Amino acid sequence: MAEGLSIGQVSERTGLSVHALRFYEREGILADPVRRESNGRRVYSEDDVDWLDMCIKFRSSGMPLDTIRRYTDLVKQGPGNEQERLALLKSHQESVVAQLEELTECLRVITYKVDIYTEHLERGTAECLWVAPSTVSQDEAV
Structure with missing residues (x-):
């Protein structure tokens, strides 16, 4: 396997099922595209695991998937939309409080x-x- 983590390893590390990991990928919840080996198997990075851990905290605190997807889209767009990211996070912070x-x-x-x-x-x-x-x-x- 290429350097990285298999979907099973990421499942064990995050507590998400393999099905949930595939769902998150399909739904555009991951900040970076998941790399693939030559045989098509997914290869995750430590950054992917860190991102998933953050998304798990967002979900556990009640953040809707649409909001997580919007945040992810903003991050993917790169610099220049930090005010919108901040507003999204502050709104959720108020909800959690x-x-x-x-x-x-x-x-x-x-x-x-x-x-x-x-x-x-x-x-x-x-x-x-x-x-x-x-x-x-x-x-x-x-």
């Missing part, structure tokens, strides 16, 4: 309920009172 705030509130409620049940079980009481989490301050619950 909003998700974190929502998850923090969810964690506050769950922590409150865990504390209630823990206290209930430690006391050995037969009844469990439901208390609205809004009556507990964020500092007390998290």
Whole structure:
């Protein structure tokens, strides 16, 4: 094999299935074209793996494939569109911050309920009172 990584090796390194890797390539998600050996097998570089790792983080944080594809297209175009890249990333960053705030509130409620049940079980009481989490301050619950 030529110097580089096979699709199986990239699958193992990234956690993406071979099918997903082929899909990403078809959809234009990779920043560089995947090289091919003389027999047609794909050969990936470390840069490809780094790019895929970044795309995985984008997807895990909720970035739509269309947005990842747009970002990839901007990168492929080269210098001169950094403002557009920045705007795209800032918009997604705001979305992730909003998700974190929502998850923090969810964690506050769950922590409150865990504390209630823990206290209930430690006391050995037969009844469990439901208390609205809004009556507990964020500092007390998290």
